[in-house]
Amino acid sequence: MAVSTVYTIQPLNSSCSISTPTKSHLGFSQKQQVLFFSKRINTSSSSNSRRSSSEIACSAEKTVVIGLAADSGCGKSTFMRRLTSVFGGAAEPPRGGNPDSNTLISDTTTVICLDDYHSLDRTGRKEKGVTALDPRANNFDLMYEQVKAIKDGVAVDKPIYNHVTGLLDPPELIKPPKILVIEGLHPMYDQRVRDILDFSIYLDISNEVKFAWKIQRDMAERGHSLESIKASIEARKPDFDAYIDPQKQYADVVIEVLPTQLIPDDNEGKVLRVKLIQKEGVNHFSPVYLFDEGSTISWIPCGRKLTCSYPGIKFAYGPDTYFGNEVSVAEMDGQFDRLDELIYVESHLSNISSKFYGEVTQQMLKHADFPGSSNGTGLFQTIVGLKIRDLYEQIVACRVEALQTAKA
Numbered sequence: 581m582a583v584s585t586v587y588t589i590q591p592l593n594s595s596c597s598i599s600t601p602t603k604s605h606l607g608f609s610q611k612q613q614v615l616f617f618s619k620r621i622n623t624s625s626s627s628n629s630r631r632s633s634s635e636i637a638c639s640a641e642k643t644v645v646i647g648l649a650a651d652s653g654c655g656k657s658t659f660m661r662r663l664t665s666v667f668g669g670a671a672e673p674p675r676g677g678n679p680d681s682n683t684l685i686s687d688t689t690t691v692i693c694l695d696d697y698h699s700l701d702r703t704g705r706k707e708k709g710v711t712a713l714d715p716r717a718n719n720f721d722l723m724y725e726q727v728k729a730i731k732d733g734v735a736v737d738k739p740i741y742n743h744v745t746g747l748l749d750p751p752e753l754i755k756p757p758k759i760l761v762i763e764g765l766h767p768m769y770d771q772r773v774r775d776i777l778d779f780s781i782y783l784d785i786s787n788e789v790k791f792a793w794k795i796q797r798d799m800a801e802r803g804h805s806l807e808s809i810k811a812s813i814e815a816r817k818p819d820f821d822a823y824i825d826p827q828k829q830y831a832d833v834v835i836e837v838l839p840t841q842l843i844p845d846d847n848e849g850k851v852l853r854v855k856l857i858q859k860e861g862v863n864h865f866s867p868v869y870l871f872d873e874g875s876t877i878s879w880i881p882c883g884r885k886l887t888c889s890y891p892g893i894k895f896a897y898g899p900d901t902y903f904g905n906e907v908s909v910a911e912m913d914g915q916f917d918r919l920d921e922l923i924y925v926e927s928h929l930s931n932i933s934s935k936f937y938g939e940v941t942q943q944m945l946k947h948a949d950f951p952g953s954s955n956g957t958g959l960f961q962t963i964v965g966l967k968i969r970d971l972y973e974q975i976v977a978c979r980v981e982a983l984q985t986a987k988a
């Protein structure tokens with residue numbers, strides 16, 4: 581799969597729309613809508629990709645919007661903590677606001693939880709006999725309007741779903757950040773919302789692993805019984821299959837978590853095989869690769885430079901197709917014994933968008949206590965965090981360059 585990509589930036593007079601700033605109802609100035617285009621010549625095709633056209637928009641939109649989809653208890657919060665850490669600074673709930681707010685704000689990012697767009701509260705869902713995963717329990721019109729407004733630089737009054745009481749609380753003000761992450765069950769379900777995402781991620785946790793994680797959290801930390809955990813997973817499954825799982829076909833990156841293949845018939849779910857499925861032809865994103873871009877590679881790094889106890893570690897990399905799209909897949913099966921030795925693996929990965937040698941290892945060591953730090957979930961989540969930083973910086977650079985070109 582030969583891929584060569586050339587970008588040239590040019591304002592296109594015919595496609596350039598300029599509108600004067602207007603005031604929003606909250607007094608925030610709307611952005612000047614200046615659209616520019618950078619030309620992309622890509623010898624690889626990417627069918628179904630929403631950005632497979634030969635021209636990509638380099639817009640003056642204020643906020644970069646990232647979608648993160650996964651079922652409940654599948655590691656979204658952990659991933660968000662890793663992502664926020666890449667940008668530096670701590671993420672905190674809005675100051676002086678609702679103590680049960682689901683929002684997390686840092687200098688660069690604002691993470692909103694799409695549970696806040698539940699249109700039915702806990703009692704309402706019970707009365708109607710629908711789960712929170714059912715689109716009928718969610719307000720997609722409002723979700724679209726508000727995410728679009730934030731992307732355009734306009735603050736919104738976003739509702740709050742209170743997980744403690746199960747009620748819909750009075751709204752909270754969300755100001756446009758540099759990067760807005762919308763995380764939850766349905767970021768790619770509604771086409772209008774999907775189309776305004778600059779980048780999207782799906783955490784695809786296999787049933788066996790999801791079960792093991794749920795038991796670990798809900799039994800050990802929340803005192804639930806094994807039977808109640810099983811019943812809750814079973815009750816959600818039809819709606820999960822119908823409404824959540826299909827979103828992975830739209831994701832730019834899927835982190836798939838499976839049981840290991842290194843231990844025959846493993847049913848403990850402790851050692852994991854993790855795949856990083858990366859769509860080709862996505863604006864401002866070039867997939868990570870191992871050794872040689874486009875080749876098919878199998879690598880066992882254990883030996884002099886990497887300590888591995890049973891069952892060892894195996895990496896793989898290569899091209900594939902996923903829901904009809906060309907993808908590059910990097911895979912890690914097994915777990916690290918010593919995180920400081922990860923530098924050896926990092927030095928064989930390319931396109932990781934690090935700012936200095938060893939940044940991935942540094943991030944992993946910094947959060948060694950987070951779930952998944954010894955395996956591919958932590959490694960690939962950290963790398964996707966660096967890729968999002970890079971995507972954000974590319975979008976900003978593209979915007980600045982286009983504005984300078986327009987002025988000249």
Ligand SMILES: Nc1ncnc2c1ncn2[C@@H]1O[C@H](COP(=O)(O)OP(=O)(O)OP(=O)(O)O)[C@@H](O)[C@H]1O
Pocket residue numbers: 650651652653654655656657658659793794796797951952953957958
């Ligand atoms: N990579 C991982 N490896 C092992 N366990 C994990 C991993 N990620 C998450 N878990 C387990 O799953 C639990 C839920 O993780 P997390 O809170 O990040 O998920 P979530 O999707 O935000 O959940 P929720 O939507 O229910 O708040 C953790 O407490 C941990 O037990």
Ligand SMILES: O=C(CO)[C@H](O)[C@H](O)COP(=O)(O)O
Pocket residue numbers: 651652695702712713742743744746765
């Ligand atoms: O799937 C979920 C997303 O987090 C929750 O189950 C949903 O938001 C309903 O929340 P609660 O169980 O607190 O009423």
